[in-house]
Amino acid sequence: MRVIGYLRVSTQDQDLEKNKADILAFANERRMGPVDWVEEKISGTKDWRKRELGQVVAFLGKGDWLITPEFSRLARSTLQILEILAELKKKSVHVYVLKGAQHVNDSIESKVFLTMMALFAEIERDLISARTKEGLKARKAAGVKLGRPKGSGKSKLDQYRPEIKALIKTGSSLVYIAKRYKVARSTLHNWLKKNKIDRTPQP
The missing domain is CATH 3.40.50.1390 (Resolvase, N-terminal catalytic domain)
Known part of the structure; x- marks a missing residue:
């Protein structure tokens, strides 16, 4: 030990x-x-x-x-x-x-605690998302061209990889995660497969 x-x-x-x-x-x-x-x-x-x-x-x-x-x-x-x-x-x-x-x-106590932490993480994620949207809106208003460059091969989910892995490990369903990040379930499924991310929640 x-x-x-x-x-x-x-x-x-x-x-x-x-x-x-x-x-x-x-x-x-x-x-x-x-x-x-x-x-x-x-x-x-x-x-x-x-x-x-x-x-x-x-x-x-x-x-x-x-x-x-x-x-x-x-x-x-x-x-x-x-x-x-x-x-x-x-x-x-x-x-x-x-x-x-x-x-x-x-x-059981730890599982309850981690569930609560997951909730706090979701709240934090919402706050980050709100600030990001405000920032993008300001950049757009300033005339900055937004969007992913063509042919980059990147996914909008890439930036949320640590969060998605943590949500899966704490038992969040793929339906919930797809809805949360505003993508189709098939898109999430393909992204997880491409990035070789284990979809099995931890007991």
Whole structure:
């Protein structure tokens, strides 16, 4: 069993030592053994796959633990946090967040919690969508030519890939996802197949 203490700070004035002490106290109380530390001084808005956290998620396996002071240390976006948790849950990795004593595992409580997070992620997605539409409207009014270049081979779903994967993993139906992103179900099906995205929700 591997135990990772994950610490991320975005500014120099945030103290890692107190967070370390809290994580060690939790691990020692449960006799987990040694804790391996992963420390990053980087903005939580950066894609988690491009941070050291992405490597941590990749090598953790069944029965391992990831302990962090609070959810915002994983990422600033609810959508990114949901995707990280879904990926770790798929691998049967325990995630423990000290703030609020949240233990994300295969329990009913965790499933309820992830469902709530999915709802918050949808709200966040709606807000982002609204801001995007306002921005496009302003650009159009300014005479900027909009639309996808011909022959680009890209799909409008590409930009929502992390969100769609997270929704699938938390049990959202393809009908719901297609309706949400305003595409035909066949379009979504073909896009998932093309991008080799597993359509099986996590139990």
